[in-house]
Amino acid sequence: MGxxxxxxxxDYSQWYIDLVKKADLAENSDVRGCMVIKxxxxxxxxxxxxxxxxxxxxxxxxxxxxxxxxxxxxFEAEEKNAEGFxxxxxxxxxxRLKTDPNKKGxxxxxPDAKLDEELVVRPTxxxxxxxxxxxxxxxxxxxxxxxxxxxxxxxxxMRTRLFLRTAEFLWQEGHTAHATQQEAIxxxxxxxxxxxxxxxxxxxxxxxxGKKSEGERFPGAIDTYCIEAMMQDGKALQAGTSHFLGQNxxxxxxxxxxxxxxxxxxxxGTSWGVSxxxxxxxxxxxxxxxxxxxxxxxxxxxxVIVPIFKNxxxxxxxxxxxxxxxxxLRKLGYSVKFDNRETHKPGFKFAEYELKxxxxxxxxxxxxxxxxxxxxxxxxxxxxxxxxxxxxAEAIPALLENIQENIYQKALxxxxxxxxxxxxxxxxxTVLDTKGGFVLAHWDGTAETEASIKEETKxxxxxxxxxxxxxxxxxxxxxxxxxxxxLFARAY
Amino acid sequence: MGxxxxxxxxDYSQWYIDLVKKADLAENSDVRGCMVIKxxxxxxxxxxxxxxxxxxxxxxxxxxxxxxxxxxxxFEAEEKNAEGFxxxxxxxxxxRLKTDPNKKGxxxxxPDAKLDEELVVRPTxxxxxxxxxxxxxxxxxxxxxxxxxxxxxxxxxMRTRLFLRTAEFLWQEGHTAHATQQEAIxxxxxxxxxxxxxxxxxxxxxxxxGKKSEGERFPGAIDTYCIEAMMQDGKALQAGTSHFLGQNxxxxxxxxxxxxxxxxxxxxGTSWGVSxxxxxxxxxxxxxxxxxxxxxxxxxxxxVIVPIFKNxxxxxxxxxxxxxxxxxLRKLGYSVKFDNRETHKPGFKFAEYELKxxxxxxxxxxxxxxxxxxxxxxxxxxxxxxxxxxxxAEAIPALLENIQENIYQKALxxxxxxxxxxxxxxxxxTVLDTKGGFVLAHWDGTAETEASIKEETKxxxxxxxxxxxxxxxxxxxxxxxxxxxxLFARAY
Numbered sequence: 001m002g003x004x005x006x007x008x009x010x011d012y013s014q015w016y017i018d019l020v021k022k023a024d025l026a027e028n029s030d031v032r033g034c035m036v037i038k039x040x041x042x043x044x045x046x047x048x049x050x051x052x053x054x055x056x057x058x059x060x061x062x063x064x065x066x067x068x069x070x071x072x073x074x075f076e077a078e079e080k081n082a083e084g085f086x087x088x089x090x091x092x093x094x095x096r097l098k099t100d101p102n103k104k105g106x107x108x109x110x111p112d113a114k115l116d117e118e119l120v121v122r123p124t125x126x127x128x129x130x131x132x133x134x135x136x137x138x139x140x141x142x143x144x145x146x147x148x149x150x151x152x153x154x155x156x157x158m159r160t161r162l163f164l165r166t167a168e169f170l171w172q173e174g175h176t177a178h179a180t181q182q183e184a185i186x187x188x189x190x191x192x193x194x195x196x197x198x199x200x201x202x203x204x205x206x207x208x209x210g211k212k213s214e215g216e217r218f219p220g221a222i223d224t225y226c227i228e229a230m231m232q233d234g235k236a237l238q239a240g241t242s243h244f245l246g247q248n249x250x251x252x253x254x255x256x257x258x259x260x261x262x263x264x265x266x267x268x269g270t271s272w273g274v275s276x277x278x279x280x281x282x283x284x285x286x287x288x289x290x291x292x293x294x295x296x297x298x299x300x301x302x303x304v305i306v307p308i309f310k311n312x313x314x315x316x317x318x319x320x321x322x323x324x325x326x327x328x329l330r331k332l333g334y335s336v337k338f339d340n341r342e343t344h345k346p347g348f349k350f351a352e353y354e355l356k357x358x359x360x361x362x363x364x365x366x367x368x369x370x371x372x373x374x375x376x377x378x379x380x381x382x383x384x385x386x387x388x389x390x391x392x393a394e395a396i397p398a399l400l401e402n403i404q405e406n407i408y409q410k411a412l413x414x415x416x417x418x419x420x421x422x423x424x425x426x427x428x429x430t431v432l433d434t435k436g437g438f439v440l441a442h443w444d445g446t447a448e449t450e451a452s453i454k455e456e457t458k459x460x461x462x463x464x465x466x467x468x469x470x471x472x473x474x475x476x477x478x479x480x481x482x483x484x485x486x487l488f489a490r491a492y
Numbered sequence: 493m494g495x496x497x498x499x500x501x502x503d504y505s506q507w508y509i510d511l512v513k514k515a516d517l518a519e520n521s522d523v524r525g526c527m528v529i530k531x532x533x534x535x536x537x538x539x540x541x542x543x544x545x546x547x548x549x550x551x552x553x554x555x556x557x558x559x560x561x562x563x564x565x566x567f568e569a570e571e572k573n574a575e576g577f578x579x580x581x582x583x584x585x586x587x588r589l590k591t592d593p594n595k596k597g598x599x600x601x602x603p604d605a606k607l608d609e610e611l612v613v614r615p616t617x618x619x620x621x622x623x624x625x626x627x628x629x630x631x632x633x634x635x636x637x638x639x640x641x642x643x644x645x646x647x648x649x650m651r652t653r654l655f656l657r658t659a660e661f662l663w664q665e666g667h668t669a670h671a672t673q674q675e676a677i678x679x680x681x682x683x684x685x686x687x688x689x690x691x692x693x694x695x696x697x698x699x700x701x702g703k704k705s706e707g708e709r710f711p712g713a714i715d716t717y718c719i720e721a722m723m724q725d726g727k728a729l730q731a732g733t734s735h736f737l738g739q740n741x742x743x744x745x746x747x748x749x750x751x752x753x754x755x756x757x758x759x760x761g762t763s764w765g766v767s768x769x770x771x772x773x774x775x776x777x778x779x780x781x782x783x784x785x786x787x788x789x790x791x792x793x794x795x796v797i798v799p800i801f802k803n804x805x806x807x808x809x810x811x812x813x814x815x816x817x818x819x820x821l822r823k824l825g826y827s828v829k830f831d832n833r834e835t836h837k838p839g840f841k842f843a844e845y846e847l848k849x850x851x852x853x854x855x856x857x858x859x860x861x862x863x864x865x866x867x868x869x870x871x872x873x874x875x876x877x878x879x880x881x882x883x884x885a886e887a888i889p890a891l892l893e894n895i896q897e898n899i900y901q902k903a904l905x906x907x908x909x910x911x912x913x914x915x916x917x918x919x920x921x922t923v924l925d926t927k928g929g930f931v932l933a934h935w936d937g938t939a940e941t942e943a944s945i946k947e948e949t950k951x952x953x954x955x956x957x958x959x960x961x962x963x964x965x966x967x968x969x970x971x972x973x974x975x976x977x978x979l980f981a982r983a984y
Contacts, residue, residue: 067526
């Protein structure tokens with residue numbers, strides 16, 4: 001089963017596509033660029049949603065829902081935002097189909113049902129939300145507004161890849177409004193920290209927090225903060241962004257409030273989002289040639305129990321023990337599957353759950369019953385150990401914690417290895433071409449240099465790390481002076 | 493505060509609109525027919541989702557996600573379904589905007605970015621899902637497929653009303669595939685029962701289970717089952733539908749499977765859905781002239797504690813007690829708000845939480861502290877009682893259960909009162925015009941009679957109740973023979 005997956009060393013891109021398909025996570029639909037998220041893939045998204053939603057609510061945010069469509073005139077109100085998304089928008093122009101008089105049983109767009117004003121399918125919701133906030137905000141008492149939305153968005157990408165870049169994707173988008181600049185910046189930073197915490201504690205994926213260069217900023221933002229992760233092929237992946245919008249959308253939609261002194265002021269804004277792209281990141285950060293490696297905190301199934309039996313009597317005895325173990329674990333809140341199918345052999349099942357990334361597998365055979373033991377295999381290290389059948393359930397929680405931590409530490413060590421400081425453009429290019437990963441280099445801060453480097457090497461500035469040390473140096477490209485290193489990489 | 497709501501007796505429609513607005517549930521957006529679901533309204537939807545999602549999963553269903561867009565050729569494959577929705581579809585025809593050369597800072601649809609094939613924004617997902625199921629189903633081993641999707645859908649309704657009928661709405665849609673007709677019918681009935689159970693146990697809203705007449709069937713279904721509820725103004729509301737699709741979509745998309753005997757057979761299907769419309773039903777079933785009345789199982793806040801104080805010292809003492817009560821209740825899983833705002837008076841707060849439908853209000857003043865008591869008010873009956881401060885928290889769970897049951901019983905008694913059997917068309921019309929409600933009448937089973945009655949009275953056949961007793965009679969309209977009474981009503 002696992003054999004049908006191309007190995008990472010052979011073709012990393014194909015490995016990813018094979019894995020997404022074989023592990024039943026998602027597939028391309030018949031609609032250009034849109035994916036179908038299959039049940040197993042969606043259950044990982046549900047796990048992500050639950051954890052994030054709790055973190056948002058614990059930090060004072062509430063959920064709401066805003067329209068899918070943005071009228072063109074509203075869409076274009078914030079010019080930079082509009083310009084940034086105009087080239088990749090799905091546009092609704094009509095609201096009715098009618099019978100095609102020339103083709104039996106076929107429909108055609110009814111020309112009489114043309115909209116007076118076209119509707120843009122939201123690529124992001126700042127415009128529709130700030131046009132609403134205008135009605136909701138009059139006084140400082142109405143602030144802050146701390147609202148999140150779980151929704152689908154559409155960006156007409158020309159080259160798509162399952163989870164990583166699709167025309168339609170699922171995400172959450174937070175949109176907050178504040179009385180002061182300081183408070184809005186604090187919110188932007190807070191949500192960046194929430195994302196980093198989620199990536200590291202739940203996804204077991206270390207990230208670097210930083211700010212985007214001007215050229216990579218969200219259209220309409222004053223500052224874009226991001227978390228950047230390292231994939232196993234040495235390419236970076238932007239895993240979440242948090243934008244300080246300044247007063248740009250307040251200006252575009254005339255959103256003002258009366259402050260405590262009775263004076264009118266413009267509102268300050270932020271927005272922040274993560275998407276189903278994170279599922280792609282999760283796969284590429286940890287999985288191997290045999291299939292998914294899922295951190296227990298996001299695994300739809302924590303433990304699978306596989307019986308090894310030759311006849312019904314053996315199966316019966318094993319079932320009793322399996323149900324005892326499963327029952328104990330379920331009471332503790334773990335998801336346990338007892339795979340008692342008689343149509344498949346244990347070896348097939350082992351491969352299947354390796355493919356699906358179930359963190360712990362317990363195998364129970366007749367000899368185990370005699371010895372009062374079970375065989376416990378962990379997916380991350382592929383190691384097995386024999387454990388007493390009576391206490392195995394009690395040992396699982398610590399084992400799962402250990403797996404979660406081990407997956408993180410492995411990714412952290414890899415990320416550390418993939419951080420290379422370079423001091424010349426030659427070295428910069430050599431590292432990119434031979435080792436990949438993050439290249440820490442001095443940059444003169446100009447858009448020209450950034451563009452030239454991108455043009456020549458396909459590497460972009462992933463971020464200016466928030467914890468970058470002050471260090472005087474010379475730009476690897478122009479030789480001009482620089483005060484700190486920034487993070488370059490080729491990226492998804 | 494409550495005074496700003498029009499009374500039900502004065503203008504029921506206006507009462508509803510006022511309440512949705514004043515209780516901060518939703519509002520119309522600047523996008524035609526689309527609503528903004530505000531945080532308080534959305535939190536009710538989240539409660540509904542949680543309960544339903546658990547019921548779906550407990551009955552073996554899993555969630556997945558399918559594309560928002562349906563290519564026109566796919567949309568028209570099942571002819572009746574296409575015909576039923578063609579008149580109210582949002583159609584995407586272009587995928588790019590460009591700078592308008594004639595208007596500075598404005599955008600226009602780029603005529604060079606016209607799609608070869610138009611995309612329909614899903615009004616329902618049978619087409620896109622069955623075109624996918626074709627890939628997923630080969631053998632009887634692949635069946636049944638028991639999949640649900642939480643999503644937004646768009647139907648270009650001309651007359652909209654918040655929650656009840658909007659161009660975009662949120663819903664869940666289950667789509668299942670089965671090897672046999674019998675199993676698919678059983679699934680259709682099972683999900684109808686799940687909806688009825690949810691309506692009655694969570695929404696505290698009694699419903700009548702039945703089948704739609706042919707004229708009211710879902711386009712593309714062989715049979716549509718529904719649950720029908722009674723609103724306080726005597727109008728009926730369809731609260732959920734479950735469709736037996738037969739092999740219609742399997743035929744349209746050529747979905748076949750190899751049975752155990754190795755022969756090819758067409759797959760049988762069902763689909764079923766409930767939407768944010770349920771929030772409208774919830775409001776109209778129970779609420780009163782002072783605001784929302786929410787059944788505890790769906791109330792975002794179960795208990796509000798309002799301190800009554802003159803100075804900081806009193807406030808301090810009250811806070812200690814309030815936090816004790818709140819802490820105990822929160823540990824039990826209840827949502828408790830301690831409203832310690834000093835900017836608003838208790839009377840204002842009382843009115844606000846009545847408006848928001850918080851089931852239980854606890855007021856604590858200095859005299860209460862002296863007496864060791866608190867005042868407990870229930871929203872449903874507006875009765876108050878004095879309870880010992882030390883044991884009030886322990887008494888709340890039973891009180892909330894009592895409120896849940898009382899709201900249901902009240903609605904059940906009203907519904908019983910609003911069921912009127914009639915035996916002549918005169919009586920039929922009189923009851924509709926004077927009392928409203930469900931009218932149980934004999935019907936000759938023809939579409940002509942149904943249409944004439946609808947034309948003349950605006951009443952439709954809500955359903956043919958599943959538990960209708962065999963009873964010979966004469967159609968109230970045509971006098972032709974009939975074997976059972978069906979349920980007529982004017983409806984939302």
